[in-house]
Amino acid sequence: MLSRVADSIYWMSRYVERAENVARFIDVNLNLSLDVGPEMERHWDPLIYTTGDHADFQKRYPEGTQQNVIHFLTFDTENPNSILCCLRTARENARTVRDMISSTMWEELNKFFLLVKTASQPQVLGSPFDFFAQIKLSAYTLDGAVQSTLSHNEAWHFHRMGQLIERADKTSR
Template identity: 60%
Template sequence: MLSRVANSIYWMSRYLERAENVARFIGVNLNLSLDMPGEYGEQWGPLVNITGDGELFAKRYGEPTRENVLHFLTFDRDNPNSILSCVRHARENARSVREIISSEMWEQANHFYLMVKDAAANKSSLKNPHDFYMAVKMESHLFDGITEATMSHGEAWHFLQMGELLERADKTSRILDVKYFILLPDEQVLGAAIDNIQWSALLKSASALEMYRKHSKQITPSKVAEFLLLNKDFPRSVQSCLRRAANSLRSITGSQQDDFSNVIEKRLGKLLADLNYTHIDEIISCGLHEFLDSLQTRLNQIDDAIFETYFTLRPLTGSSSHLT
């Protein structure tokens, strides 16, 4: 497979997953603004800081009002991580590999982009933001379903899976981090009714509340963190995402279980081993935010290794590589 093709497929899926997760991210605050009053429900400034775009936002908007933050994260063309920018980039990547993906996938990527573009042109689209952000999530789900049903599960599909799953793992960790940066202004609310509302909203943002209820009847911070980080069966948990990403990586490299042939497999395998042998009590005692910050750094290092191994153009040498 051409490195250009693998790169486009990988980033097509990452951008679509990112758009969906930005919608989920915003949904945390929107749900809380309905359920909780005052300082507990209306905090928009930290939202852009958690996405890593605080400096750009401050330069362009200044005041982190609800209207400014929603526009910046949703429709701002100059924000590379806005929903509009992500879906546009995904469509461009899909266009470049139309001969690889199915026609139904291309049509859905195009439809997704046009839906968001039309919403951006319609100033009234955010008057009922819940409907719009739900539509973004459903368009992303539809693309996933079409991909599963219409694309051959070969090498290209595994690159697509890696992109989607690594992006999902990263954003699940960031959604969990929201609790400590936005949803917990002071320690006085710990264990109170307000705290339960916050954790329920957090689980909803990851579409995890119903599955969590089947797993555990009581909502506690440690159990929620354990479910979103370490549960092996829930498809949006960090460990589940990384296990499936590792399976796709092995399908590309041909490596055996518990073996590695490149730095990607080494880094991903070590991270999975750490998660597999880590107990949630150890994570909490050492600091959940610190753990999540380290996790996000390691995910970035895995992404860097994927780029260096498969996507960068190098002079031809005597040794062969998997991608050309």
Template identity: 50%
Template sequence: MLSRVADTTYWMSRYLERVENYARFMDVNFNLSLELHPDVSEQWKPLVQTTGDWELYESLHGEVDKKKVIYFLGFDSNNANSIFSCIRNARENARAIRPEITKDVWEKVNGLYYKVKDGIEKKVWEKKDPRKFFIEVKESCQLLAGIYDSTISRTEGWHFGKLGQLIERADKTSRVLDVKYHMLLPDVKSVGTPTDLVQWSALLKSVSAYDMYRKKYGKLNPSSICEFLIFDKNFPRAIMNCVEHAHESLQVVSDKDDEQLNKADKQMGIFKAHLEYTDVAEVLNQGLHEFLDDTQIKLNNISTAIYETFFSSENILSQQSHAQ
């Protein structure tokens, strides 16, 4: 498979996964803001911090304001990670690999792009309740993911797409959990209070995990929530589940006989083993923030290794010289 096509497929899927995550975060956070006291900074600043774009937001918009946050995360073209920027990039990537995807996938990506553009024209961020828009974006992404899985052959292209989706998903789960644990509570006295439980509930909903968590554990408990979102092998947004399936796809596209081409596979395998031989008690003793920060570093390193292994021009030239 051409490295250019693999790279484009990988990033198309990452961008689409990011769009869905942002749309879900916005919907859940808006609901949360209605249930708790109206401290705008406390409710909306953590949402920007979840995405890792707080410094950019502060430089562009200054003080925390609900409408400004919704605009920044949803529609701001100056934010490379906004829903609009991501769906625009996903659409351009989809256009570049149009022969590799189905008509159904292309039409859904294209339709989602125009839905978001319509949201800009209608200034959704100015509305009193913009949840309907973000729910529609989230559901469009979920429908698109289903169409992609049900209409694309399980070739290398599909596996590169899954790699992008799953690495992005694991990263966002780790970020949401990290922000809740360290930033949302005003002080340790709030632990176990109704406010604390509402926030943990919102966290689970922000990664669509509330129902499956309650089915497995029943009561809301911070330790159990951490265990579920990090180590559960059956829940599709748990970090462990994402890493396991990403490793499976990486093994399919890796050349086991080439040391360089096996670099990304090795890093993913080491990270998977690290998760398998760690439990939630060790994580909490070590420090949840430290563990999640290390997880994000490892995911970034794996993504870099994937680029160097499959997509970089140096590697393409190396492959060509070996083939001659």
């Protein structure tokens, strides 16, 4: 396997895993806000620190409100770790190795990317639980497509390695 192919598959899986992890972080905070109530506003800043993006966030946003944090972590095109940017980069990596991945993987990744790209911020803020549940479900669907349709050869191992390294990184945070 060429190192270019291995690199693209590795980073594709890392970025998909990162997008799903960020969605899970936001979902946990949203569920916490149901219990905590109005005091929850001060609990959005730690989410930015957890993702390691606090320096970039502070440059562009005056305070860590729910709306600012959700926009920054989901749609901000200047944040390379936003869900939208992660999926765009994963899709670009998949495009470069299109002949090595299955059609099902490619289609599911495209659907996943388009789900986030076509969502509007007012729509998400109006129904955030549904939106982030859809993101997690799309990630699970894509992972199922990978497990079912990608040959369990070197490409699969690089996919798994990227996925598990990203998972370990987020778990350590």
